[in-house]
Amino acid sequence: MRSLRKRNDISGLKPSRSQGGRERVGTRTTYYEKMKSAARTVRQEHGLTSPKVTLTDMRRIYRHYQIKVDYWKGRLKTVRGQYTDGPDGPVVMVSHSLPTEQRIFTLAHELKHHLFDRTGNPREVDDQCSEIGAEVFAVELIFPDADYREHMAKLGIELGGCSAEGIVRLKRTSVTTLSYTSLAKRATFLEYAPEGSLDGVKWKLLEESMYGEPVYKRIQRYRKARFGSS
């Protein structure tokens, strides 16, 4: 009988438990590269060809792996998602209150736990490394490194030369569903932007100042003025 393994994301990591020290623990970098490679394989197998990965794409992938998705209706302040590999099969719970992009990201993150951290899978790394691995996997699943660099090159953005406006242009032209926060983090990590230069940016406001008010907002404003509701 399979035992129940739960992963509560964000809500605290359990201390690592060694399995007799028999498993060879590779370097973290090797592990993260392995996660990225796995994410690219999932993209290939499921026909994801752009950095615009939708909820429909994620649902299709989940159906393939027979993972149930359960939306939490309650208020969850600290938990984004949870992976459970129980006797009734794998279930991912996602907070209902998450905006779409974060939901997509959370489903991508939890998919990594399904692929690598199920009960009985050999334990390769400690919990903290496993969590970072899930983040790395999710980012690569939505917007692979190589594609990211390609989009930057197309925009004429070179290493060290990315401003906050550059990130907004990247988001707009690539139509990616990866969040501004993730796009900015990666720009710093890949050294497109100097450390700290993209911290604290109000992305939506900056986007509006560059491209004007989004259509949906204009419609909301129009409805409110005309019908007195939004």
Ligand SMILES: [Zn+2]
């Ligand atoms: Zn996790």
